[in-house]
Amino acid sequence: MNFYNTVDLHTHSVLSKHAYSSVTENIDEAIKKGLMVLGISEHQYDEVGVGAHYFGISNISVIPRAVNNLKILRGVELNILPDGLIDTERLPLNKLDYAIASMHRYVYPANNNVALNTQAYIKVMDYPFVRIIGHMDRDGYPCxxxxxxxxxKEKGKIIELNNSSLIHDNDRIKMRDFLILKLCREYNVPVIINSDAHIRYDVGNYRQAFEIVEAAEFPLDLLLNYNHRALREYFPILG
Ligand SMILES: [Zn+2]
Ligand SMILES: [Zn+2]
Structure with missing residues (x-):
């Protein structure tokens, strides 16, 4: 099985301040691995200091739409707040193709409150620019x-299977991923495998996620990395 040669819509660069490669290094890596689409999704800035400065995101239009055969999508990874809202102040939504919405410890403390987390996920899906729900499998955010x-399914969102969640071989996370995939299959909800790379070598790396997909016998049709027709429906800019 070829783990590359597809689509990776969740990557970070030094702009996010806790990643180690530049955007152009990530682009070069994606080309080297033969990816079809690379999404740039820096973290939204927060008061702890993680995330790209407003100008780093608002200037994203300088990144070309394609380099060689690689298509590039302009995205962002937004922080879900505990009330299910997103801080949209100084967010240049008109320049972005999509947003991933995720829960992060520095703005949403880890907890065991299933009702709170469920409500937050449900509410955040009302934002039209939120296209992907990121790493729902992590510890500290049961829902x-x-x-x-x-x-x-109802709101037309994509569920992410995040390879970085799986790099440290955590059985609890794997079990959650199996459950999430089973539900996505039942409800016919598309899934995308993303690397969540914080260094160029991880761009397009789905090795651990793919083991789960294969073990779960998850239909490739529902995987946007492979179903490019469905991918284009979500991201018409890909043409
Ligand atoms: Zn994240
Ligand atoms: Zn991320």
Missing amino acids: DYNRVVACA
Whole structure:
């Protein structure tokens, strides 16, 4: 199985301040690995200091739409707040193709409150620019996965299978991923495998995620990395 040669919509660069490669290094790496589409998704700036400065995101239009055969999407990874809202102040939404919405410890403390987390995921899906729900499998944010995946179906969102979640071989995360994939299959919700790379070598790396996909016998049709027709429906800019 070829783990590359597809689509990676979740990558970070030094702009996010806790990653180690530049945007152009990530682009070069994606070309080297034969990816078709690379998404640039820096973290939204937060008061802890993680994330790209406003100008780093608002100037994203200088990044070309394509380099060689690689198509490039302009995205961002936004922080879900505990009330399910997103801070949209100084967010240049008109320059962005998509947003990933995720829960992060520095703005949303880890907890065991299933009702709170479920409500936050459901509410954040009302934002039209949120196209992908990021790393829902992580420790500290349990939710009613059944309700969240059903809501993703209703609101037309994509669920991410995040390879970085799996790099440290955490059985709890794997079990959650199996459950989330099972629900996505039941509800017919598209899934995208993303690397969440913080260094160029991880761009397009889905090795651990693909083991889960294969073990779960998840249909490739529902994987946007492979179903490019469905991918284009979500991102018409890809042409
Ligand atoms: Zn994240
Ligand atoms: Zn990320």
